[in-house]
Amino acid sequence: xxxxxxxxxxxxxxxxxxxxxxxxxxxxxxxxxxxxxxxxxxxxxxxxxxxxxxxxxxxxxxxxxxxxx
Amino acid sequence: xxxxxxxxxxxxxxxxxxxxxxxxxxxxxxxxxxxxxxxxxxxxxxxxxxxxxxxxxxxxxxxxxxxxxxxxxxxxxxxxxxxxxxxxxxxxxxxxxxxxxxxxxxxxxxxxxxxxxxxxxxxxxxxxxxxxxxxxxxxxxxxxxxxxxxxxxxxxxxxxxxxxxxxxxxxxxxxxxxxxxxxxxxxxxxxxxxxxxxxxxxxxxxxxxxxxxxxxxxxxxxxxxxxxxxxxxxxxxxxxxxxxxxxxxxxxxxxxxxxxxxxxxxxxxxxxxxxxxxxxxxxxxxxxxxxxxxxxxxxxxxxxxxxxxxxxxxxxxxxxxxxxxxxxxxxxxxxxxxxxxxxxxxxxxxxxxxxxxxxxxxxxxxxxxxxxxxxxxxxxxxxxxxxxxxxxxxxxxxxxxxxxxxxxxxxxxxxxxxxxxxxxxxxxxxxxxxxxxxxxxxxxxxxxxxxxxxxxxxxxxxxxxxxxxxxxxxxxxxxxx
Numbered sequence: 001x002x003x004x005x006x007x008x009x010x011x012x013x014x015x016x017x018x019x020x021x022x023x024x025x026x027x028x029x030x031x032x033x034x035x036x037x038x039x040x041x042x043x044x045x046x047x048x049x050x051x052x053x054x055x056x057x058x059x060x061x062x063x064x065x066x067x068x069x
Numbered sequence: 070x071x072x073x074x075x076x077x078x079x080x081x082x083x084x085x086x087x088x089x090x091x092x093x094x095x096x097x098x099x100x101x102x103x104x105x106x107x108x109x110x111x112x113x114x115x116x117x118x119x120x121x122x123x124x125x126x127x128x129x130x131x132x133x134x135x136x137x138x139x140x141x142x143x144x145x146x147x148x149x150x151x152x153x154x155x156x157x158x159x160x161x162x163x164x165x166x167x168x169x170x171x172x173x174x175x176x177x178x179x180x181x182x183x184x185x186x187x188x189x190x191x192x193x194x195x196x197x198x199x200x201x202x203x204x205x206x207x208x209x210x211x212x213x214x215x216x217x218x219x220x221x222x223x224x225x226x227x228x229x230x231x232x233x234x235x236x237x238x239x240x241x242x243x244x245x246x247x248x249x250x251x252x253x254x255x256x257x258x259x260x261x262x263x264x265x266x267x268x269x270x271x272x273x274x275x276x277x278x279x280x281x282x283x284x285x286x287x288x289x290x291x292x293x294x295x296x297x298x299x300x301x302x303x304x305x306x307x308x309x310x311x312x313x314x315x316x317x318x319x320x321x322x323x324x325x326x327x328x329x330x331x332x333x334x335x336x337x338x339x340x341x342x343x344x345x346x347x348x349x350x351x352x353x354x355x356x357x358x359x360x361x362x363x364x365x366x367x368x369x370x371x372x373x374x375x376x377x378x379x380x381x382x383x384x385x386x387x388x389x390x391x392x393x394x395x396x397x398x399x400x401x402x403x404x405x406x407x408x409x410x411x412x413x414x415x416x417x418x419x420x421x422x423x424x425x426x427x428x429x430x431x432x433x434x435x436x437x438x439x440x441x442x443x444x445x446x447x448x449x450x451x452x453x454x455x456x457x458x459x460x461x462x463x464x465x466x467x468x469x470x471x472x473x474x475x476x477x478x479x480x481x482x483x484x485x486x487x488x489x490x491x492x493x494x495x496x497x498x499x500x501x502x503x504x505x506x507x508x509x510x511x512x513x514x515x516x517x518x519x520x521x522x523x524x525x526x527x528x529x530x531x532x533x534x535x536x537x538x539x540x541x542x543x544x545x546x547x548x549x550x
Contacts, residue, residue, distance in 0.1 A: 006132050007122075013137025014118035017145060021111025024149065028108055 004055040107152035182233035186242040189218040193248030195278035203285035205268035211277040211294035221271035364392040380410040445503040458519040464502025479517035
């Protein structure tokens, strides 16, 4: 079984990259300037960290690596 | 064993194909597409990687520690820089005729697109014309009409035609109102975003009795022949007014020049800026703020009040006055004239009457009262020379004191040096006229007889006329790609 934590850690990079690409595209098409939207990346990163933290806490009683995905 | 991602090879193949396409079909404007759509690369990259990891997770394959390795992030950052600069370069002038560089503005790159503007609205004889959040140049003239007519064009800087078209739709010119009030709105404030910039050149014809109220981010105004009042409030604005019937109020946070000529009402200037040029003002003139350039004041019929953080100047009437950094020259002033400053100035005053009061921290003072009866004078300086040229037949009760320096008597007659201690000197004398008190803590005082040149040639000659406010060059026509 794959840990939720490691899955989160693995998809964090691609999701951030995807978001960065979307924000850049929005900036390029004059919809929203990247200088205004960049905090989205911070928020997203924070959410991921939070989710990882929570999932590792959940897994504490069973010991690491025992969590179900 | 850790599985290698398929995405990097796929991206490499994709980029390879792109460049191959460019070599095979040279007419294909690949760089243009790349400049425009490079963020999609990031999206595809991230999307494929995400898909890959989800597939791995679903098939219970071992997951990598990080979805995107640090080396890849470096590549991403590099790509972002490359993309942004490529984007900028594509908008750069040399390759695309019709775009220009505007230094000093935020947007150096991009093209200019031009859209005609035109609107008209009938109104009464004395409407209040309000121009809202305006950016650009406005020339306002008055005529015997009963309408407000606006013509001109809007200039939009954008990286492409579509962006400019959209900005133009977002910012329509609206002229609206009734017999008493007309509102001109350009809605330029709706256009935002780092890639776009909008300004307008407007020619506005208003009824003669109109009064004007304008506020904006940076608008240059050129107003003439209006009989009502003028009220301008702008972040950055150069203003030229001529033949104004009413009161003028200008409040700016930055300005190259504020100029008003032939104003029947009062003039009030507030804020920060550079040059001031006022001529033939019938009403009171109040200047409050920091104006660091050259100030020229000519023929002010009513009192002048200047207040800056360090200096205060008052006079009841001004013939000619010029103020530049640390220099104050004036002639034909009607007192009481009062000048106080906590800074150093070189003061040069000629032909003043009534009374003169100067109190300042340093600098040289040169006084040629010229006119009789002699003005009452109270002059105090901390560090600096004082020279006073009195007409031959002036009546005065004079005391000149230099605490640490010397006093020279080149006038003779009733004036006599009084003995002091080791330092300083006092010159005193009276023939029964106005009281003249001159004091400097550290400096030389000279009292002399005014010569013919002192009277004939005031220190301020005919001032050179300042050039008109340069009008922004017409932007080039839009270019079809």
